[in-house]
């Protein structure tokens with residue numbers, strides 16, 4: 471792969487007897503987004519911490535822009551931006567003060583810091599609120615400020631850790647558009663997310679981690695194709711027990727994904743699986759089918775198939791948690 475800026479080769483990390491990462495390899499080229507999916511405890515944070523030089527690896531190798539994360543930490547840190555759970559924004563300072571402070575800490579002169587600050591506030595639609603303290607910002611504005619702060623040093627690689635958790639749909643879309651622009655401008659992004667629709671929208675390639683191991687990797691389309699060509703979406707009566715319905719389908723060899731909001735189950739179907747088999751399995755536990763439609767498999771189906779369960783808090787419907 472040409473111009474790889476993030477590379478992990480057979481990275482293993484143990485904590486006592488826990489193998490948080492087990493032989494994990496991945497690569498992110500310039501101008502691309504790699505989505506890292508996995509439920510709680512899958513190893514995502516451990517991997518990001520290793521790549522960001524915050525944690526040593528047990529074996530294997532990892533590099534950022536060709537610099538080894540173990541032996542060239544200073545070079546690596548100059549090339550990365552971290553956002554998300556690592557939020558660096560000081561709530562007591564204004565947006566402008568936050569950005570300017572980081573620029574000065576990174577060694578910019580007063581004039582350079584002022585210019586970079588104006589540029590970033592403008593870029594992230596924060597110029598109008600530049601002189602208000604960050605604690606008065608909405609959730610979306612804070613995330614944008616956090617992202618802006620991580621870009622002060624013009625990093626080659628941006629680690630986005632669950633960037634839109636808790637945001638309303640409009641703010642999510644706005645943040646996605648910012649990320650897409652950064653990628654068009656040549657950044658490499660490693661995105662960890664619990665939201666499969668986010669990975670579907672932003673990620674060029676996806677790596678699925680489960681219990682420290684890579685259990686799937688490819689484009690969203692490739693991963694969906696692995697699961698099956700089609701998925702059956704079955705809507706159940708509002709009083710139906712989704713867990714009972716899921717168990718019945720599992721006993722018949724399906725891997726259903728539940729959508730609790732809409733009382734629906736999605737079942738990837740391969741050649742021989744038939745709607746009638748699904749209906750019969752549900753009939754045996756006295757559950758009616760209100761509606762059945764054939765759809766493309768979703769990343770939710772993929773995830774369930776590969777990792778055995780959906781990421782915690784995953785929702786196909788949105789991210790207003």
Ligand SMILES: Nc1ncnc2c1ncn2[C@@H]1O[C@H](COP(=O)(O)OP(=O)(O)OP(=O)(O)O)[C@@H](O)[C@H]1O
Nearest residue numbers: 485488489490508509510511512513514515516517
């Ligand atoms: N400092 C530590 N000491 C002991 N075990 C750890 C430590 N850090 C992580 N682990 C373990 O390593 C595994 C992977 O954890 P990690 O935090 O990387 O997962 P994650 O995918 O980021 O999950 P989450 O979404 O909850 O952050 C878990 O079993 C966790 O308990």
